[in-house]
Amino acid sequence: MRAEKTDTLFKVLADPTRRQILDLLAANGPLNVSQLAAEFPDLVTSGISKHLMGLRATGLVHAARDGRQQIYSLNAKAVTGTLTPWLSKYERYAEAALERLRQAAEEDETEE
Amino acid sequence: MRAEKTDTLFKVLADPTRRQILDLLAANGPLNVSQLAAEFPDLVTSGISKHLMGLRATGLVHAARDGRQQIYSLNAKAVTGTLTPWLSKYERYAEAALERLRQAAEEDETEE
DNA sequence: ATAACATCTTACCTATTGGTAATATATTAT
DNA sequence: ATAATATATTACCAATAGGTAAGATGTTAT
Numbered sequence: 001m002r003a004e005k006t007d008t009l010f011k012v013l014a015d016p017t018r019r020q021i022l023d024l025l026a027a028n029g030p031l032n033v034s035q036l037a038a039e040f041p042d043l044v045t046s047g048i049s050k051h052l053m054g055l056r057a058t059g060l061v062h063a064a065r066d067g068r069q070q071i072y073s074l075n076a077k078a079v080t081g082t083l084t085p086w087l088s089k090y091e092r093y094a095e096a097a098l099e100r101l102r103q104a105a106e107e108d109e110t111e112e
Numbered sequence: 113m114r115a116e117k118t119d120t121l122f123k124v125l126a127d128p129t130r131r132q133i134l135d136l137l138a139a140n141g142p143l144n145v146s147q148l149a150a151e152f153p154d155l156v157t158s159g160i161s162k163h164l165m166g167l168r169a170t171g172l173v174h175a176a177r178d179g180r181q182q183i184y185s186l187n188a189k190a191v192t193g194t195l196t197p198w199l200s201k202y203e204r205y206a207e208a209a210l211e212r213l214r215q216a217a218e219e220d221e222t223e224e
Numbered sequence: 225a226t227a228a229c230a231t232c233t234t235a236c237c238t239a240t241t242g243g244t245a246a247t248a249t250a251t252t253a254t
Numbered sequence: 255a256t257a258a259t260a261t262a263t264t265a266c267c268a269a270t271a272g273g274t275a276a277g278a279t280g281t282t283a284t
Contacts, residue, residue, distance in 0.1 A: 003128075006131075007128055010122070010125050010126050010128075010131065011126055013122050013126075014122050014123055014125075014126035015241085015242075016115075016119055016122075017242085019118075019122065022202075023201070026201050026202060026205045027201075032260085032261090033260070033261060033262095034259095034260070034261090043242095043243080043244095044243075044244060044245080045260085045261080046243095046244075046245080046246095046261085046262075046263080047242075047243055047244075049261060049262055049263085050242080050243085050262085050263090051242090052261095052262095053262075053263090065250095065251095067251065067252070067260090068250065068251040068252065068259065068260045068261075069251095069259095069260060069261080070260080070261065070262090074202075074205060076202040076203075076205035076206035076209060077206050077209070079199070079202045079206075080199065080202050080203050080206050083195075083199055083202075084199065084203070087191070087192065087195055087196065087199060089135070089138050089139075090134075090138060090186075090188040090191045090192050090195075091188075091192050091196070093138045093186060093188035094188035094189045094191075094192050097188060097189070127271085127272075129272085144230085144231095145230070145231060145232095146230070146231090155273080155274095156273075156274060156275080157230085157231075158231085158232075158233080158273095158274075158275080158276095159272075159273060159274075160231095161231060161232055161233085162232085162233090162272080162273085163272090164231095164232095165232080165233090177280095177281095179230090179281065179282070180229065180230045180231075180280070180281040180282065181229095181230060181231080181281095182230080182231065182232095
């Protein structure tokens with residue numbers, strides 16, 4: 001089912017390092033592993049590599065070899081394609097809650 | 113920093129049971145613990161309770177006592193307030209990527 | 225007062241996860 | 255051919271998380 005995708009997406013997004021990697025790619029465009037690793041001074045490079053493998057496996061990033069470097073780029077659609085519809089349920093609910101408040105205020109205005 | 117909220121939100125959303133609880137509240141409105149637990153046949157009630165405590169601690173749900181029952185309701189704003197801005201970065205990126213494709217197609221059309 | 229019910233808390237176990245260190249592989253430079 | 259560089263893989267470890275079972279707490283019914 002579609003829930004499968006949501007599951008793996010949320011799981012991969014649960015880790016702050018992985019989210020920061022995505023944020024870096026979103027902000028700067030494609031980066032190689034060393035450039036990314038430079039942003040995590042208290043993490044060893046192989047650790048970053050492992051996270052990148054996770055991101056690749058779920059299709060959130062794409063890697064292209066350039067000489068001896070791997071250039072990672074963001075696949076934003078893989079994030080939004082699943083998250084946006086999921087979130088819309090809550091957007092709707094929040095909007096409805098706001099509307100209920102408006103109604104209540106109105107009824108309060110006209111008293112009774 | 114603001115990252116603190118994002119961190120805890122993504123962490124709590126990482127678990128599928130917790131997400132399903134939120135989904136149930138979004139779809140049905142407020143529910144008590146037994147009603148929620150009924151939706152998870154292969155989970156023991158105290159397990160659900162634990163998840164609910166987690167959701168409460170992060171403000172995603174609110175509990176109100178009614179007799180011997182606790183009525184849980186969704187606080188959708190706690191989800192959208194953090195997730196929507198976070199996601200917008202990726203929406204923008206996806207949109208920009210699409211635009212790049214359009215440009216490329218256009219340049220291809222006029223050849224060169 | 226006691227029993228039944230609804231929920232929460234605690235102690236405990238197992239599986240998973242994020243991290244490192246060491247090793248392997250691929251590519252470029254000497 | 256050999257060394258240096260960039261990244262990936264593997265083996266290992268400690269911390270965390272999700273699950274159950276048992277007991278505690280609060281509320282209504284008898």
